Amino acid sequence: MTILLEQEIRDALDTVKDPEIDAVSILDLGMFEAMEWTETAVGYDVRITLLPTFLGCPALEIIQKNTESALLQVPRVNTVKVVFLFDPPWTSDRITEQGIAGLKSFGIAPPRVVDGKWEIDCPYCGSTFVSIENLFGPTACRSILYCKSCKNPFEAMKPVSTLM
Amino acid sequence: MTEAERLALASLLYQLADDDFLYAYRGSEWLGLAPHIEEDVASSSIAQDSMGHAAMYYQLLEEIGEGKADALAHVRLAHERKNSVLVERVNGPGYYMENPEYDWAYAVVRNYCYTLAKKVRIDSLKKSSYAPLAALAVKINMELYYHLLHWQTWFTQLYQSTETARQKMDAALERVLADFGDLFDYGEATQLIDEMQLMEDQGVLLDRWYQALTPVLVDLNVTLPEMNMTYNGRNGEHSPDLNDALSTLGEVYLLDQSAVW
Numbered sequence: 001m002t003i004l005l006e007q008e009i010r011d012a013l014d015t016v017k018d019p020e021i022d023a024v025s026i027l028d029l030g031m032f033e034a035m036e037w038t039e040t041a042v043g044y045d046v047r048i049t050l051l052p053t054f055l056g057c058p059a060l061e062i063i064q065k066n067t068e069s070a071l072l073q074v075p076r077v078n079t080v081k082v083v084f085l086f087d088p089p090w091t092s093d094r095i096t097e098q099g100i101a102g103l104k105s106f107g108i109a110p111p112r113v114v115d116g117k118w119e120i121d122c123p124y125c126g127s128t129f130v131s132i133e134n135l136f137g138p139t140a141c142r143s144i145l146y147c148k149s150c151k152n153p154f155e156a157m158k159p160v161s162t163l164m
Numbered sequence: 165m166t167e168a169e170r171l172a173l174a175s176l177l178y179q180l181a182d183d184d185f186l187y188a189y190r191g192s193e194w195l196g197l198a199p200h201i202e203e204d205v206a207s208s209s210i211a212q213d214s215m216g217h218a219a220m221y222y223q224l225l226e227e228i229g230e231g232k233a234d235a236l237a238h239v240r241l242a243h244e245r246k247n248s249v250l251v252e253r254v255n256g257p258g259y260y261m262e263n264p265e266y267d268w269a270y271a272v273v274r275n276y277c278y279t280l281a282k283k284v285r286i287d288s289l290k291k292s293s294y295a296p297l298a299a300l301a302v303k304i305n306m307e308l309y310y311h312l313l314h315w316q317t318w319f320t321q322l323y324q325s326t327e328t329a330r331q332k333m334d335a336a337l338e339r340v341l342a343d344f345g346d347l348f349d350y351g352e353a354t355q356l357i358d359e360m361q362l363m364e365d366q367g368v369l370l371d372r373w374y375q376a377l378t379p380v381l382v383d384l385n386v387t388l389p390e391m392n393m394t395y396n397g398r399n400g401e402h403s404p405d406l407n408d409a410l411s412t413l414g415e416v417y418l419l420d421q422s423a424v425w
Contacts, residue, residue, distance in 0.1 A: 054307060056216020086220070087299035089306065135310055136206035140213055144205075160306045 005076070009035055009046065012070045019062045020139060024102035026050065026063060030094025033085065043078035046071055050082060051090035053160070054140035060084060092160045103157060108142065111159035120156050122147035130154075172356030173294060174230055175246065176363060179350070179398055180285075181221030182247035185237060186406070187278060188214035189413055190251060190271075193260050199268055206314055210275075213307050220300055227296070238417040242407045243400045246351065250278060250343040252397070252406040269332035272322055273340045276315035277377075281347050283312055284372045285363070293361040316380065323384040338389045345393025348373070352399055 013032055014025045026032055034049040048067060052060050064082045071080040092111035095103070100110040104123045112119045120130050127149035134144040135158075142155045165173070191211035198204040222233035230236060253274070256266035286308060289301035322329045348366040350357045357363055381388055395401035 054213060054216065055220055055303060056212045056214070058212075086303040087296075089299075089303040091306070134202040134205055135314055136202075136209035138205070140209055140216075140307075144202075158310065162302060162306065 005037070005044065005074075006035070008074045009048075009071060009077075012074050013048070013067065016063065016066045016070050019059045019066070021103065021106050021108065023106040024099050026067065028096050028099030028102055029053065030096060030099065031063070031090060033088070040078065043076040045079045045081075046077055047081045047083065050084050051088065051094075052084050052086060053090050055086065057140050059139075089162060090160065091162060092157065095157075107154050109145070109154060109156035111157045113159045113161060116163065118159050120145060122150060122152065123154055124152050125150040169356060169360055170228060172353045172360060173362060174225060174228060175353035175398075176350065176357050177221050177225050177228075177230075177297070178246040179248075180289075181218050181225065181236070182245045182397075183251055183278075183282075184214045184218035184221065185413075186245075186247045186251040186409060187275075188212070188218060189409055190253070190255055191275070193255055193264075194266065194271060197260075197264055197266055210311050210314065213311065217304050217307075220304075224296055224300065234417065235421070238414040239421070242402050242410060245397070245400065245402060245406060245410075247397050247402075247406075248278075248343070248347045249393075249395045249397045249401075249403055249406075250274060250340065250347060252402060252409055253339075253343065254405050254408075267332070267336065269322065269329070270336040270339060272315065272318045273333060273336035276319040277340050277344065278347075279308070279312050279315050280376055281369075281373050283308055284369050284376065285348075287372075288364045288369060292363055297362070320380065320384060323386060334386070337386070341389045342392045343394055344391050346396045346398050349393075349396060349398045351396060 010027070014027050016026045018024050018026070018029060031050045031053065032048070033051050035046065037044045037046045048071065050063070050067070064084070067082045068080045071077055092113075095110060103110045107123050109120050109123045112121075119128070120132075121128055122130055122145075125147060127147055129148045130145050131148060132143060133146050133153070137144045137155050141157055141160075143158055144153065145156050146153050188211045191207055191214065194207045195204060195211075198207050218237065219233065222236045225231075225236055226233045251274075255271060256264065258264040258266070283305075286301045286305050290298055290305065292298040292301065319333075323333050348370045350363075350366060354366070358365060363369075377388070395403060
């Protein structure tokens with residue numbers, strides 16, 4: 001039963017997409033940290049712990065609400081509480097393989113750090129011949145770049161690491 | 165934790181929270197007025213991050229029984245605020261909606277000096293004896309990396325451009341240093357903050373700030389003006405600029421404090 005419930009919760013979490021990047025879920029982004037539940041006569045009271053990517057991100061509240069409503073769809077789940085913790089801190093290496101693929105399909109270069117340096121490949125053509133137009137972008141977690149090979153502007157997700 | 169210790173912790177958290185709150189507000193006032201559109205995006209993004217940091221500090225205050233985070237941000241009066249005077253100063257003459265004659269050199273110098281100081285403080289807070297604060301510092305530090313990179317680039321590039329730019333930067337540096345004296349000060353809570361090992365000694369932090377800044381200034385052939393203190397913001401002493409900022413910031417919240425957002 002508990003294994004089934006855990007899987008159902010995971011499946012539900014996977015339907016909660018980043019409000020601005022619908023190609024990736026909060027699982028893909030590595031924002032999910034923990035789930036707990038207690039059983040009562042009427043079902044389960046579930047508590048989900050998520051890690052915010054950037055502290056001032058206005059999408060957090062939307063993600064919180066969407067997570068609650070997604071989990072309330074799971075059979076026997078009675079109440080849901082979603083909390084954000086900043087310890088452990090979210091770092092960009094928590095993004096999964098599926099998340100990396102999802103970001104690319106959306107035209108966003110995934111964060112990649114090689115030997116302590118930020119490596120950015122164009123998400124369209126894979127070229128490394130790119131320039132940073134603005135370190136800051138449309139959201140706190142993204143930068144604006146330009147590919148000099150395929151001549152496309154694109155965005156990159158900023159690497160976030162405790163080593164910086 | 166004794167009540168005196170709790171109050172010392174609260175004092176430090178108010179200093180950190182109010183600093184980022186006012187810094188974010190002054191940064192957001194540049195929206196639509198920055199020198200070019202990329203800078204508009206960058207400044208706003210940094211202001212948004214910084215407001216997020218302030219919100220987290222207010223949250224920590226809520227957790228130690230100081231009241232609701234929103235109220236702490238909006239309802240406290242000027243003499244209850246513990247921010248450094250540096251971050252409350254206006255961006256220049258005029259008003260956001262009418263003839264804003266804001267000074268970009270002042271913004272760059274203030275933001276760079278403040279962000280460098282914030283980096284020194286955050287590095288110290290990572291070792292704080294108060295675990296929730298140490299954990300928050302680790303998180304803030306990751307975002308701060310980009311802020312510092314941004315302001316250091318502006319600072320060095322403006323200093324290396326025209327003679328006019330250099331004069332404006334020198335004048336701005338003069339004004340920023342005239343207010344900088346309370347930035348590393350802990351005010352009345354100094355002794356307990358030290359005893360509780362919440363954060364390192366202010367002299368140690370100030371030295372680190374000088375050490376980080378000196379090579380940049382040497383490269384640019386800039387002499388640092390004398391540091392002074394006009395008011396000690398840590399003890400609730402402030403310039404009239406703070407009152408104006410607070411009444412604008414709290415305008416909507418104060419209309420109806422029980423409203424649900």
